[in-house]
Amino acid sequence: MTSQVESQGFAVETNNIFKSYGSVRALKGVSITAKAGEVTSIIGDNGAGKSTLIKIIAGVEKADEGTVEIFGEPVSFHSPEAAREAGIETVYQTLGLIEDLTIWQNLFLKRELMIGIPPFRILNKRVMRNEAVRMLSELDVHIPSVKARVRGLSGGQRQAVAISRAAGWSSQVVIMDEPTAALGVRETAKVEELIERLKARGLAVIVISHNFDQVLRLSEQIWVMRQGNVITGMRASDTSGDELVSLITGATQARA
Amino acid sequence: MGHIRGTVLQTPDVKDSGAASVAAPDTPSTLKRIGYSLKSPYFWANWTVLLALVVAVIVFWALSPDTFLSSYNISTILTAAAVPAILVIGQAFVVMTAGIDLSNAAIVTLSAVTFGAMFAAGQPLILCMALAIVAGVTAGVVNGVVIAQFKINDFIVTLGMLSLAQGVALVISNATPVQVISEPLATFALGKVGVFPYIMILAVVLLIIAQLVLTQTRFGTHVLATGGNTETARAMGVKTKAMKIAVYAISGGAAGIASIVLISRIGAAEPSMNTSLLLNSVAAVVLGGVSLFGGRGNIVGPFVGAILLTMIINGLIVAGVPQYYQFIAIGLIVMISAVLVRSAK
């Protein structure tokens, strides 16, 4: 099924990933791929193992067994930071931004630009603010001021900031967990626009979503997960909303 | 400054959309800006304490016009405020990570008796002071490691340290105070530049350093990030455990420095703990607008809070208000400020 894309090389490839939390087996040998310049969606019912899988790719969790390859290179991230350094950025559903910090502080968290001679180095705030403005404007994100704190932003604005951060660091892979779950129609459209822009810039985008219309609209590749396994993978152009629903529903029946 | 100047694609109908892509509004008029900042919780959190300070100064000045603002009395207030102000710097860092240090007053005692033991053994003053600070930092690191590494509630850990530090202090001192009669220390405790006592100048220098560390360094941003949302900060690669250990170490170090000032003021290293120092440090942090949930605040606010609390006691004494009312006034002011900061949210 994946033969047609295999020849072009994958941005991300997981091979036979296993992960257990105590007696709960969250992943039972999961293999997926994602290509650069494409949106790859992972769908499945709650508890199917989608979030665990992306946490492993993002370095938040470690796999018990199996490998992750980035552009053909096997990687083993000990921390999210290591994954970020390797060009893998994640936009989490809940662990997104730090509300009490400003937009620019969030954009540069852990990547602060410094000025001065060690050990007397201080934050180069002016440059970071200007850079933050540039990062946002590159994706056509409009927010009153980068000096505003995230707490005062709407859900859509927050997601836009989080996506700008993910895209702004010469990253190659951007992972998004339910990027539009909490958003209204209009904000969802804006975020989808941003995802399209990331794709256009040649990034590999991996999205977890429950919204089948969105999945079909945005993605090139779709993986369906059920109870810790990948049931099937397909090109978005080869499937329909009804088929996706029946695959998921099948999972629900299988569970019952 | 800082506004996005990119092309505006959207119609700015902010009211019903709240969309991600909102046009940058025209530069707001100064009046609008003031209105905006008055509605911001950050404004109230940051300025309540200063406002309260101004109100308190006016009230006490009206009550005791001859004495309250005399240069003697101002310098008395500043002298009395030095120890709590130094302690509150450490407490503020801890509270910004959503923690609390209930052991700081006990660590002051531990540091003080360490100083006293060295002094009694005839060690040079500078060594006594260094070891007092080392003792404080050590106790703070123990707090931080237990809290961060073993994920144990900060309240429990520092309450344990309160007893532990007091106990160790009693063992070291054999429960006996050590007289510390030292010319340089006495000069330090009594000296002034104008109305500013040396010990308050020390506190202000520490304040400036702390405020710069908080606002101008990576460390400060990471402390706030850890307090704002530990999980997110960790996911972004912030070393949240190290941040927690560091803030408790800072609090311990501040307690160590405070113990030196305390010894210089009372001329002895005492093995008994002064609980009002602990209560004042927590109250001052709240007064200063640092959220007990972490992630927000500055050092200047709590510092001013510590001065305010000291000033209120002083002002009530000067006005001849009996002791009972002094306690009531402090309690009311702490509660009212907490409500003010809260209601502004």
Added chain:
Amino acid sequence: MVRRSRAAGIMAAFAAGTLLLGACSSDSEETTTDEANASGTAGLRIAAVIKDEANPFFGTIAEGMRDAASEYGVDLTVEYAPTTNDEVGQADKLNTLAGQGFDCFVVIPISSNNLNQGLGQVSAAGVPIVNIDSPVDTEGLAAAGGSITAFVGTDNYQAGVKGGEKMKELVGEGASIGLIAGLAGNVTSNARIDGFQEGAAGLTFVGPVTADWETAKALDAAKAMIAANPDIAGIFAANDTMAQGIAQAVAESGKDIKVMGVDGIEPILVDIESGKVTGSVSQYPWVMGQLGVEACIVAAQGGAVTEFVESPAVVVTADNVADAISNFPQPPAAFDSPFAALIQK
């Protein structure tokens, strides 16, 4: 906007409240001044900084001071230490009063050194200091540039001796006696305990154990002592508030154990009458307060005062408790003030 006005309302309420508090106090201040008659003592202002209010002993001292102040028509301000062992808090109160042009100070320091720096400033301004009850460390004070004009107090060692002699008489040779001390290393406590051991020479002693002058701590300490030494025949406490705790422990044990304290506070007299407490080496706290103010008046008028005035102590037991109660707060037996004649009316 709603939030803003709420905040402002609270602020206004706070301001009004503080003003109200202040208004009450300044009224009372005026009335005391009005009482002053046109005598040689008129217009004299005396400040007293004493220990905590939690101990009725100091309340009685304050009563003696107030009675003397109204008798001579002088203005008196009394400040208590914030808590039993808040040394620096007490020092801050003294410092606050030191700048207000008082004519004389009466002080009871928490520790022998904690008030030294403030007293040094008082002396530097040429204002006399009368030290009562607990002695200031005169060498330490000299280092801070101060000196004591007069000391009025019980010879604590002799008070201990009296208690020891009485205890020996009650329990007989060879009996075992528990000792409970105040704050560790406290001069007053040590003198009383040492004196007691001399007076009761020939008995066996258990302890001393420190209970920080606190009733609850003394209760626990006495319980442990009784459990560990079943043959104990009596317990001596360095003050009455601790003796009250011991009496409770003895009552719980159901044993016949003699309890003796020092001070002669009003509640202990009631306990002696009811048989809960065997006796107390009663000082004359009211007299001490009275003498303190009188010595201050003499010194402020430029008269010569005796440097050391011993305030007497008498053992109160069931035999003489009726007189002690009926005379309270004045002493069980008449006492002539050596200062009364020196005051220029």
